[in-house]
Amino acid sequence: MLRASDVEDFRAALRGQLFFPGQDGYDEARRIWNGAFDRRPALIARCAGAADVIRAVDFARAHDLLVAVRGGGHSLSGQSVCDGGLMIDLSRMRGIRVDVAARRARAEPGVLLGELDRETLAFGLATPAGTVSHTGIAGLTLGGGFGRIARKYGLTCDNLVAADVVTADGRLVHATEDENPDLLWGLKGGGGNFGIVTSFEYRLHRVDPIMYGGPILYPFAAASRVLKFFADFALDAPDEMNADAALTTAPNGERVLAIETCYCGPLAEAERHIEPLRRVAKPLQDLAAPTPYVELQASLDEAYHHGIKAYERSGFLRRIEPTLADEVIEHLSESDLSTTQVLFVHHGGAIARVGPDATAFWHRDARHSMLIQGHWDDPAQGEAVMEWARSTWAALESRTNGFYVNTIAEDDPQRRVRGTYGGNYPRLVALKNAYDPTNLFRRNANIEPTV
Numbered sequence: 001m002l003r004a005s006d007v008e009d010f011r012a013a014l015r016g017q018l019f020f021p022g023q024d025g026y027d028e029a030r031r032i033w034n035g036a037f038d039r040r041p042a043l044i045a046r047c048a049g050a051a052d053v054i055r056a057v058d059f060a061r062a063h064d065l066l067v068a069v070r071g072g073g074h075s076l077s078g079q080s081v082c083d084g085g086l087m088i089d090l091s092r093m094r095g096i097r098v099d100v101a102a103r104r105a106r107a108e109p110g111v112l113l114g115e116l117d118r119e120t121l122a123f124g125l126a127t128p129a130g131t132v133s134h135t136g137i138a139g140l141t142l143g144g145g146f147g148r149i150a151r152k153y154g155l156t157c158d159n160l161v162a163a164d165v166v167t168a169d170g171r172l173v174h175a176t177e178d179e180n181p182d183l184l185w186g187l188k189g190g191g192g193n194f195g196i197v198t199s200f201e202y203r204l205h206r207v208d209p210i211m212y213g214g215p216i217l218y219p220f221a222a223a224s225r226v227l228k229f230f231a232d233f234a235l236d237a238p239d240e241m242n243a244d245a246a247l248t249t250a251p252n253g254e255r256v257l258a259i260e261t262c263y264c265g266p267l268a269e270a271e272r273h274i275e276p277l278r279r280v281a282k283p284l285q286d287l288a289a290p291t292p293y294v295e296l297q298a299s300l301d302e303a304y305h306h307g308i309k310a311y312e313r314s315g316f317l318r319r320i321e322p323t324l325a326d327e328v329i330e331h332l333s334e335s336d337l338s339t340t341q342v343l344f345v346h347h348g349g350a351i352a353r354v355g356p357d358a359t360a361f362w363h364r365d366a367r368h369s370m371l372i373q374g375h376w377d378d379p380a381q382g383e384a385v386m387e388w389a390r391s392t393w394a395a396l397e398s399r400t401n402g403f404y405v406n407t408i409a410e411d412d413p414q415r416r417v418r419g420t421y422g423g424n425y426p427r428l429v430a431l432k433n434a435y436d437p438t439n440l441f442r443r444n445a446n447i448e449p450t451v
């Protein structure tokens with residue numbers, strides 16, 4: 001039990017807000033992107049700055065409270081909200097500063113991808129981020145960060161040059177290559193295990209704000225042939241090309257294979273690189289064309305709208321073997337659920353040229369993530385969709401090796417979490433022992449301390 005006077009002192013000390021159950025704003029503040037989670041924290045501290053974050057961490061530690069940390073709120077497994085405990089809400093910390101001359105951008109942890117893109121693209125600059133513009137930079141960066149220009153410029157975390165971090169003991173620590181370099185290393189793929197980041201500083205790259213991209217849709221009947229062709233196409237693609245394949249359902253209810261393209265090199269060369277995808281089978285629809293990068297970045301926003309309910313399992317692949325392509329198609333063909341899909345997200349390129357131990361992100365040799373996804377709006381569908389995703393995953397898991405920590409599911413076993421940090425795990429445990437020995441920050445792909 002918390003004493004009312006302690007809670008009142010905490011509230012008075014915050015520059016931001018403190019929400020309790022029943023209070024105006026509480027229900028809105030506890031809501032996250034994934035509508036499948038309806039959790040009720042005892043308190044929600046909506047922080048206005050690093051000082052509030054320190055107060056919140058100190059309060060949680062002093063009262064032994066479970067902590068959930070919310071940046072953009074897109075945790076697929078609902079880890080940014082908790083039942084009971086303290087939710088530390090960073091969503092109102094939204095400042096961004098671009099240093100054009102130094103090609104750097106500093107962003108606070110409530111910033112969304114589309115906001116960062118808009119600020120930097122105004123100067124013809126960008127850092128790689130994800131593919132849905134309302135995702136938060138915070139969780140995405142700390143877990144890795146795959147997106148349309150990552151094969152050219154690396155993961156989002158590879159472009160993280162500095163961070164301010166509130167540690168479990170309530171200190172504000174700066175991490176760079178020179179200052180606390182071990183902490184910076186751990187933030188690049190180790191998730192939210194080591195503290196709460198209150199400022200991210202990114203390297204920016206000069207990009208053309210118009211890129212060549214968009215989806216190409218094929219009939220499901222051609223999916224086997226196109227997906228097998230795509231497997232080689234994706235392996236041989238230049239770094240400038242990102243192509244994600246999705247066995248999904250079109251708005252008219254028809255199952256299709258969609259290949260979502262983005263070429264970030266010179267526009268004049270784009271068609272030559274995309275052309276093989278146009279020849280392999282007659283597309284149902286071909287929307288790949290010169291398009292502003294910010295539009296491409298927002299093109300999937302509605303499909304993945306706020307409040308949709310989601311369940312996902314995923315794993316890394318070295319390649320899409322022909323037998324795997326056929327198995328995936330079979331699993332989808334046997335299901336009459338229109339809200340299930342399987343994605344093959346493109347990796348490799350610059351991502352794979354970073355050594356596995358150069359950052360906390362180990363699986364640099366992956367060429368795709370295979371995502372088994374189920375979405376539903378109608379609560380009555382939830383069980384069936386999750387059951388399909390779980391059984392499909394059980395059948396296909398052995399084809400994968402490791403997984404992207406930002407796609408962790410509630411029922412992912414701890415041995416899998418440990419495995420995906422690979423040979424970096426002992427160093428990550430040492431870092432966890434140093435920065436968070438009591439595991440205050442455990443609602444993540446958790447690295448368990450050993451002290």
Ligand SMILES: Cc1cc2nc3c(=O)[nH]c(=O)nc-3n(C[C@H](O)[C@H](O)[C@H](O)COP(=O)(O)OP(=O)(O)OC[C@H]3O[C@@H](n4cnc5c(N)ncnc54)[C@H](O)[C@@H]3O)c2cc1C
Pocket residue numbers: 032033068069070071072073074075076079080090109129130131132135136137138139140141142143144145146147191192193195196197198304406407443444
């Ligand atoms: C619709 C959708 C699209 C996506 N697309 C992509 C994609 O294209 N590429 C990709 O790489 N990933 C993608 N993801 C996965 C995404 O990277 C993760 O969901 C990520 O956690 C989102 O970050 P967030 O800040 O919005 O999440 P939150 O739910 O706010 O946070 C998730 C977790 O990150 C940690 N965390 C958050 N903020 C901080 C902080 N400031 N300090 C320390 N720890 C913190 C906490 O452990 C928290 O539980 C997508 C997810 C969704 C839902």
